[in-house]
Amino acid sequence: MRPDLANRRNKIRGKILEAAILEFADYGLRGTSTQSIADRAGISKTRLHYYISGKDELYLEALDKIMGTWTELFEGISPDKGPEDFLSDYIARKVRYSLEQPAEVKLFVSEVMSGGKHLQDRWASSKAAMLRAAAHIEEWSDRGLIRPVNPILLLFNIWSLTEQYAVMAGEARYMMGLNNDEPLDSEVITQEITTLVINGLRIA
Amino acid sequence: MRPDLANRRNKIRGKILEAAILEFADYGLRGTSTQSIADRAGISKTRLHYYISGKDELYLEALDKIMGTWTELFEGISPDKGPEDFLSDYIARKVRYSLEQPAEVKLFVSEVMSGGKHLQDRWASSKAAMLRAAAHIEEWSDRGLIRPVNPILLLFNIWSLTEQYAVMAGEARYMMGLNNDEPLDSEVITQEITTLVINGLRIA
Amino acid sequence: MRPDLANRRNKIRGKILEAAILEFADYGLRGTSTQSIADRAGISKTRLHYYISGKDELYLEALDKIMGTWTELFEGISPDKGPEDFLSDYIARKVRYSLEQPAEVKLFVSEVMSGGKHLQDRWASSKAAMLRAAAHIEEWSDRGLIRPVNPILLLFNIWSLTEQYAVMAGEARYMMGLNNDEPLDSEVITQEITTLVINGLRIA
Amino acid sequence: MRPDLANRRNKIRGKILEAAILEFADYGLRGTSTQSIADRAGISKTRLHYYISGKDELYLEALDKIMGTWTELFEGISPDKGPEDFLSDYIARKVRYSLEQPAEVKLFVSEVMSGGKHLQDRWASSKAAMLRAAAHIEEWSDRGLIRPVNPILLLFNIWSLTEQYAVMAGEARYMMGLNNDEPLDSEVITQEITTLVINGLRIA
DNA sequence: GATGAATGAGGGTTCATTCAT
DNA sequence: TATGAATGAACCCTCATTCAT
Numbered sequence: 091m092r093p094d095l096a097n098r099r100n101k102i103r104g105k106i107l108e109a110a111i112l113e114f115a116d117y118g119l120r121g122t123s124t125q126s127i128a129d130r131a132g133i134s135k136t137r138l139h140y141y142i143s144g145k146d147e148l149y150l151e152a153l154d155k156i157m158g159t160w161t162e163l164f165e166g167i168s169p170d171k172g173p174e175d176f177l178s179d180y181i182a183r184k185v186r187y188s189l190e191q192p193a194e195v196k197l198f199v200s201e202v203m204s205g206g207k208h209l210q211d212r213w214a215s216s217k218a219a220m221l222r223a224a225a226h227i228e229e230w231s232d233r234g235l236i237r238p239v240n241p242i243l244l245l246f247n248i249w250s251l252t253e254q255y256a257v258m259a260g261e262a263r264y265m266m267g268l269n270n271d272e273p274l275d276s277e278v279i280t281q282e283i284t285t286l287v288i289n290g291l292r293i294a
Numbered sequence: 295m296r297p298d299l300a301n302r303r304n305k306i307r308g309k310i311l312e313a314a315i316l317e318f319a320d321y322g323l324r325g326t327s328t329q330s331i332a333d334r335a336g337i338s339k340t341r342l343h344y345y346i347s348g349k350d351e352l353y354l355e356a357l358d359k360i361m362g363t364w365t366e367l368f369e370g371i372s373p374d375k376g377p378e379d380f381l382s383d384y385i386a387r388k389v390r391y392s393l394e395q396p397a398e399v400k401l402f403v404s405e406v407m408s409g410g411k412h413l414q415d416r417w418a419s420s421k422a423a424m425l426r427a428a429a430h431i432e433e434w435s436d437r438g439l440i441r442p443v444n445p446i447l448l449l450f451n452i453w454s455l456t457e458q459y460a461v462m463a464g465e466a467r468y469m470m471g472l473n474n475d476e477p478l479d480s481e482v483i484t485q486e487i488t489t490l491v492i493n494g495l496r497i498a
Numbered sequence: 499m500r501p502d503l504a505n506r507r508n509k510i511r512g513k514i515l516e517a518a519i520l521e522f523a524d525y526g527l528r529g530t531s532t533q534s535i536a537d538r539a540g541i542s543k544t545r546l547h548y549y550i551s552g553k554d555e556l557y558l559e560a561l562d563k564i565m566g567t568w569t570e571l572f573e574g575i576s577p578d579k580g581p582e583d584f585l586s587d588y589i590a591r592k593v594r595y596s597l598e599q600p601a602e603v604k605l606f607v608s609e610v611m612s613g614g615k616h617l618q619d620r621w622a623s624s625k626a627a628m629l630r631a632a633a634h635i636e637e638w639s640d641r642g643l644i645r646p647v648n649p650i651l652l653l654f655n656i657w658s659l660t661e662q663y664a665v666m667a668g669e670a671r672y673m674m675g676l677n678n679d680e681p682l683d684s685e686v687i688t689q690e691i692t693t694l695v696i697n698g699l700r701i702a
Numbered sequence: 703m704r705p706d707l708a709n710r711r712n713k714i715r716g717k718i719l720e721a722a723i724l725e726f727a728d729y730g731l732r733g734t735s736t737q738s739i740a741d742r743a744g745i746s747k748t749r750l751h752y753y754i755s756g757k758d759e760l761y762l763e764a765l766d767k768i769m770g771t772w773t774e775l776f777e778g779i780s781p782d783k784g785p786e787d788f789l790s791d792y793i794a795r796k797v798r799y800s801l802e803q804p805a806e807v808k809l810f811v812s813e814v815m816s817g818g819k820h821l822q823d824r825w826a827s828s829k830a831a832m833l834r835a836a837a838h839i840e841e842w843s844d845r846g847l848i849r850p851v852n853p854i855l856l857l858f859n860i861w862s863l864t865e866q867y868a869v870m871a872g873e874a875r876y877m878m879g880l881n882n883d884e885p886l887d888s889e890v891i892t893q894e895i896t897t898l899v900i901n902g903l904r905i906a
Numbered sequence: 907g908a909t910g911a912a913t914g915a916g917g918g919t920t921c922a923t924t925c926a927t
Numbered sequence: 928t929a930t931g932a933a934t935g936a937a938c939c940c941t942c943a944t945t946c947a948t
Contacts, residue, residue: 116408120325196407203400204320206464242469243486254454260410282447290494524816529732604815611808612728614872651894662862668818690855698902
């Protein structure tokens with residue numbers, strides 16, 4: 091009907107959500123003020139509150155977006171190609187996501203650290219995707235393609251290996267002698283993690 | 295007489311620091327109120343402020359304690375025994391620390407995520423310890439004991455592998471079907487990570 | 499529309515500044531609470547803080563206003579008319595100001611008594627005005643229109659003579675048998691001070 | 703009985719009173735904290751409160767001391783010697799007092815500015831002394847030794863002339879190009895004020 | 907006498923949110 | 928839609944004072 095108006099609204103809402111994710115990622119739900127979100131979004135606090143129903147709701151919206159992406163990262167990878175292709179593909183996706191959207195990863199980690207109370211409902215679909223992947227891993231192990239392994243722990247380990255470069259970006263840059271504006275080398279990181287995992291799963 | 299007073303004071307200060315670490319770990323510096331710290335320590339807010347000089351100072355004290363432990367974890371491990379012993383020893387220490395003191399690890403991660411501004415000075419000695427370890431790794435690689443590897447990335451990877459079980463304890467328990475009060479199996483986790491890393495560093 | 503808003507804002511800001519000056523005049527910067535300012539302005543403390551940026555800033559704003567008036571009192575008086583006209587004019591102005599705006603004078607005295615730290619920058623223009631007046635006095639003395647006199651001390655003396663009726667209003671009323679709501683007789687005071695000074699400067 | 707003990711107590715109490723006067727002089731009753739008094743006296747806050755019955759009582763004690771001195775300054779000067787001797791004697795005493803005990807003068811002014819509520823009872827004897835002096839002045843005027851003058855206003859004027867050099871010491875030093883540690887020239891000031899007053903009272 | 911501990915009240919200020927226009 | 932005004936709750940922290948030893 092009024093595509094312009096709706097568009098405009100969506101644009102502002104998008105800007106707000108983006109700003110919110112950045113703030114929540116750094117300071118968590120409690121530590122973030124609506125004022126700081128408004129500042130980052132370039133609007134007044136009053137206007138922010140016109141577009142959102144509350145700080146908590148905005149936070150949940152951000153979480154929803156992230157959990158969606160999280161699940162997507164498992165999808166579209168065929169396990170039929172065998173463990174090597176599957177894992178390197180998945181690792182590459184996750185590293186790219188961590189380096190391109192570090193705030194989303196950090197927000198998720200922050201939520202988890204503060205108890206994960208808001209994840210409870212949202213976690214279900216992610217858990218399902220994770221369990222499917224775990225089943226594949228177990229099968230590979232049974233077929234002798236990889237060594238015996240606890241599949242859940244393996245997935246957690248891959249998770250942490252890939253996500254840390256969002257969380258620790260600053261320290262990683264510092265240790266590697268990069269400036270704050272120089273990006274981490276995505277290829278090198280992906281390569282290193284992939285090698286560690288694939289090698290680490292070979293049969294002894 | 296006097297020792298009793300000092301003891302008493304140290305006891306309560308310890309209780310406060312402990313409570314503070316737990317709160318800061320979950321909600322960060324900004325998201326933590328002195329009221330919540332007082333509540334957790336079982337004292338009144340006024341009494342809390344009698345024992346501390348300020349929220350920020352308490353936070354820094356917590357950080358200092360953690361950074362000290364962090365550096366210690368590198369120490370006392372002889373690199374002469376070769377990579378396998380060194381790495382499995384280090385991994386075991388870090389996993390145990392993460393499972394026994396998850397709040398300290400989480401607080402550190404929280405600080406890093408919010409910019410790491412308070413780490414700047416405190417990071418130096420940790421960096422030195424890390425660089426020493428990196429030198430050993432490089433040497434092992436040169437001597438053909440392990441495959442070629444970026445030593446800094448390897449250390450970061452070990453870091454994340456071991457620390458995630460503090461950060462993600464809740465989710466890990468959930469995925470593994472454990473109740474909130476059932477501890478994660480330290481041995482299984484250590485074994486899995488150690489195998490992954492040692493295997494992953496073998497020469498192809 | 500807009501002018502109304504701005505007007506409204508200015509009105510309430512004026513009310514606040516007025517209340518602040520009254521409180522600061524009586525109790526100084528430290529001794530005044532924002533609560534008491536709010537009470538006197540007839541608004542809530544929260545609302546007060548909506549209109550000001552802080553207690554200190556409000557205090558500085560009050561000081562600025564006063565220092566401006568202070569300098570103005572020197573201006574517009576021509577020294578060409580000779581010492582008698584100049585001095586009686588200046589004395590009359592200052593007495594009137596002290597009796598009409600005693601709070602402003604008291605606030606200034608309070609600031610001076612507590613060290614005058616906030617005056618440092620603001621004092622410059624007032625000092626210049628004072629030095630100009632001192633130059634005139636010296637010239638009159640040189641030309642034999644008045645007796646030899648230390649011009650700076652003379653100005654300080656006039657200053658104290660005229661300002662004391664703001665500071666000591668209560669005691670003056672008490673000694674002269676006036677009630678609290680009966681004003682001091684501006685004319686008598688002006689006359690007495692003027693006579694003392696003009697007479698006191700005659701050549702012996 | 704235990705002169706040592708009593709002595710010791712008096713010594714500490716003296717130190718406290720001195721410190722209190724200095725703080726009250728700068729920041730008033732409300733603006734002064736018992737902590738700052740304790741700090742200046744070089745004792746702990748707890749110990750301070752052991753020696754005093756309360757902040758208000760300490761303030762009143764300081765006021766009492768000052769009012770006593772205030773009255774004394776009138777005494778011991780014989781009005782028989784005529785106006786010139788009497789006034790120059792009184793002015794000299796008051797200037798010396800203002801320069802030597804500026805804190806006491808400032809504390810008195812501060813009390814007056816904040817309403818003088820604590821003076822009410824204490825003012826009586828001072829008022830009497832003042833009225834006696836006023837009577838002398840009136841008599842001198844009647845006898846033609848000085849010009850007709852409002853005696854109360856004259857006394858207030860002398861009061862302000864002499865006391866301002868306690869209140870405005872900092873500004874006076876600044877205007878006269880003195881450093882903070884250089885004392886004002888008592889003789890010059892006394893001379894200037896005396897001349898102004900004696901001259902100013904001559905019959906036209 | 908002297909000290910550390912403790913406290914309820916209040917200090918200035920910011921919070922998320924709602925109201926009025 | 929969008930803005931300034933407004934608010935009650937909460938923020939961190941200090942206050943004068945009392946308690947216990």
